[in-house]
Amino acid sequence: MTAGTAPPALRIAGATKRFGAVVALDAVDLEVAHGEVLALLGDNGAGKSTLIKCVSGVHQFDAGTVEIDGTAVSLGSPADARGAGIETVYQDLALFDNLDPAANFYAGREDAGPRWLPRGLRLLRRRAMSESTAEVLSRLQVGLPDQRAGVGLLSGGQRQAIAVARAAAFASSIVILDEPTAALGLRESRRVLDLILRLRGEGRAVIVVSHAMDHVMEIADRAVVMRRGRKVGEERPTPENQQKIVSLIVGGV
Amino acid sequence: MALSTARPRTAATGPPPTTRARGPRLALALIRTGPLLMLVAVVVTASALSPVFFTTRNLGNVLAQTAVIAILAMAQLLVIITRGIDLSVGSTVALAAVVGALTYEAVPSATLVVLAMLGTGLAVGTVNGVALVWGRLPHPFIVTLATLSVAHGLALWLAGGQPHRGMPDVVQLIGGTSIGWLPYSTLLVAALALLVLLLTTRLVWGRWIYAVGGNPDGARRAAIPVNGVLISVYVLSGLAAGIAAIITAGRLNAGSPTFGELAELDAIAAVVIGGASFLGGRGSVANALVGALMIGVIRNAMNLLNVDAFIQPIVIGVVILIAVELDVIRGALERRFQVMRAVAA
Ligand SMILES: Nc1ncnc2c1ncn2[C@@H]1O[C@H](COP(=O)(O)OP(=O)(O)OP(=O)(O)O)[C@@H](O)[C@H]1O
Ligand SMILES: [Mg+2]
Numbered sequence: 001m002t003a004g005t006a007p008p009a010l011r012i013a014g015a016t017k018r019f020g021a022v023v024a025l026d027a028v029d030l031e032v033a034h035g036e037v038l039a040l041l042g043d044n045g046a047g048k049s050t051l052i053k054c055v056s057g058v059h060q061f062d063a064g065t066v067e068i069d070g071t072a073v074s075l076g077s078p079a080d081a082r083g084a085g086i087e088t089v090y091q092d093l094a095l096f097d098n099l100d101p102a103a104n105f106y107a108g109r110e111d112a113g114p115r116w117l118p119r120g121l122r123l124l125r126r127r128a129m130s131e132s133t134a135e136v137l138s139r140l141q142v143g144l145p146d147q148r149a150g151v152g153l154l155s156g157g158q159r160q161a162i163a164v165a166r167a168a169a170f171a172s173s174i175v176i177l178d179e180p181t182a183a184l185g186l187r188e189s190r191r192v193l194d195l196i197l198r199l200r201g202e203g204r205a206v207i208v209v210s211h212a213m214d215h216v217m218e219i220a221d222r223a224v225v226m227r228r229g230r231k232v233g234e235e236r237p238t239p240e241n242q243q244k245i246v247s248l249i250v251g252g253v
Numbered sequence: 254m255a256l257s258t259a260r261p262r263t264a265a266t267g268p269p270p271t272t273r274a275r276g277p278r279l280a281l282a283l284i285r286t287g288p289l290l291m292l293v294a295v296v297v298t299a300s301a302l303s304p305v306f307f308t309t310r311n312l313g314n315v316l317a318q319t320a321v322i323a324i325l326a327m328a329q330l331l332v333i334i335t336r337g338i339d340l341s342v343g344s345t346v347a348l349a350a351v352v353g354a355l356t357y358e359a360v361p362s363a364t365l366v367v368l369a370m371l372g373t374g375l376a377v378g379t380v381n382g383v384a385l386v387w388g389r390l391p392h393p394f395i396v397t398l399a400t401l402s403v404a405h406g407l408a409l410w411l412a413g414g415q416p417h418r419g420m421p422d423v424v425q426l427i428g429g430t431s432i433g434w435l436p437y438s439t440l441l442v443a444a445l446a447l448l449v450l451l452l453t454t455r456l457v458w459g460r461w462i463y464a465v466g467g468n469p470d471g472a473r474r475a476a477i478p479v480n481g482v483l484i485s486v487y488v489l490s491g492l493a494a495g496i497a498a499i500i501t502a503g504r505l506n507a508g509s510p511t512f513g514e515l516a517e518l519d520a521i522a523a524v525v526i527g528g529a530s531f532l533g534g535r536g537s538v539a540n541a542l543v544g545a546l547m548i549g550v551i552r553n554a555m556n557l558l559n560v561d562a563f564i565q566p567i568v569i570g571v572v573i574l575i576a577v578e579l580d581v582i583r584g585a586l587e588r589r590f591q592v593m594r595a596v597a598a
Pocket of ligand 1: 019022023024042043044045046047048049050051091
């Protein structure tokens with residue numbers, strides 16, 4: 001997958017994060033290459049979401065280094081992460097239920113002008129945003145009854161589809177998905193999995209958190225297993241390895 | 254957008270329009286205009302009961318009496334959209350008017366008096382916003398309850414408990430005179446309404462206040478400057494109190510620590526009658542103005558009909574309950590409607 005000499009899209013070394021007495025991440029090393037799908041596995045409370053939130057700039061690592069394409073970066077805020085081409089589908093989706101899909105897509109990066117005004121005082125280009133959002137949604141086959149309604153009125157699957165489409169549309173380098181199929185039926189899950197494969201095909205690095213082993217087996221090139229904040233293993237998700245991965249997750253003897 | 258791979262559209266996208274949805278759709282459309290409909294009903298009733306009500310002269314009175322509530326309601330709306338509340342605006346009106354009157358006694362400069370009133374409002378608003386965000390105080394209710402008390406006390410103390418008479422001509426013109434039957438203050442309200450409409454619906458900042466109210470945590474993760482947005486709405490609310498002080502002081506040609514008493518509750522009531530959600534993220538300027546007018550019209554009509562002044566708060570309270578109940582029904586209908594569409598799809 002990697003061209004040998006090319007640096008990975010993302011490399012994390014010695015990542016540590018504490019919440020008071022809880023050590024949520026304990027010296028975790030991780031890398032993912034362009035055109036690769038990395039599955040991040042682990043039981044509830046293993047630290048997967050925490051790792052993801054640190055890479056997305058929501059939390060900051062207490063210790064450790066982050067490199068993107070071989071260059072050390074500091075992900076001090078969500079804006080830093082976005083600037084580095086990282087997009088995230090959070091476990092809680094982080095949607096704005098009161099806003100329509102276009103406003104959700106462009107929240108915090110509104111298409112607006114003129115540029116000499118401070119960002120908050122610029123005029124929204126509402127039509128341009130609606131059109132390009134509708135275009136992306138239809139390309140990803142996300143059918144919505146009403147493009148102008150707040151997304152809070154949509155079904156769980158539709159909401160998840162919007163969150164995934166938003167990340168896919170804006171991620172230039174790395175897409176992170178925290179349990180993207182958790183609320184989805186068979187057909188919708190299939191669409192998300194296909195989308196992940198497509199993102200990989202386009203050379204994006206993808207990190208997926210999932211508890212669904214069959215999904216992991218199908219789409220992931222590599223699987224990293226975490227337990228109580230530590231990385232406890234790394235395996236190729238092949239049918240022969242499945243039992244080993246499961247026992248790493250649950251922490252058997 | 255960065256996505257490059259195209260896919261053919263399938264026939265499955267977008268449900269066909271259903272005819273079964275028409276009944277609820279109509280009910281929903283009707284109930285969505287709820288606040289306006291209630292206002293029309295109140296105006297029609299008042300016109301039927303009192304021959305004086307629907308005269309230009311009286312309508313001018315209604316508008317003049319509503320100007321302060323309308324301005325405070327528009328600002329309160331911005332705050333409530335962000336899931337906040339500003340209880341301090343009434344006291345701030347009093348404090349700003351007193352500061353204005355004392356300024357006028359010291360230096361008879363209209364510019365200085367106006368700046369003093371606006372500046373006082375801005376100052377209280379800034380304290381509210383900054384204390385909320387940087388003091389990491391748990392809820393704006395508490396911050397603004399504190400500044401309500403402080404501003405009220407300051408107004409009393411500075412004024413020595415007395416009204417101070419005298420306001421510059423411009424201030425009297427803005428607050429107390431009309432072009433024909435149309436009060437100047439109404440023109441000011443209209444101009445501010447257009448401005449707030451622009452802010453809330455056309456500017457990026459407007460998007461941000463709805464985003465912050467809809468999902469504060471999500472807004473942070475979307476790199477929206479949440480703290481700045483929060484401070485800005487309280488600053489604007491304080492500024493609105495300063496403007497309301499100019500109108501009140503101009504109308505009464507004085508500055509008094511009793512000005513603006515319970516005005517914060519009128520403003521909140523207007524916003525709630527206008528269908529904004531206390532949970533944040535929802536509400537419109539037009540409906541907040543309708544809410545303010547409703548309160549103004551009801552008070553005026555009851556005065557014309559010689560309804561006991563003690564009854565008036567009871568009626569306003571009932572109107573608030575009806576308006577909020579209508580909004581609850583609207584929400585339930587919208588959810589039902591959505592389920593029907595999902596089934597159809
Ligand atoms: N904001 C926070 N404050 C305090 N503790 C936290 C916070 N976020 C996470 N934790 C703790 O960190 C640990 C790891 O949590 P995390 O959410 O990363 O787990 P997870 O692997 O995503 O689990 P799940 O599969 O249930 O989503 C848990 O013990 C959790 O209680
Ligand atoms: Mg998690």
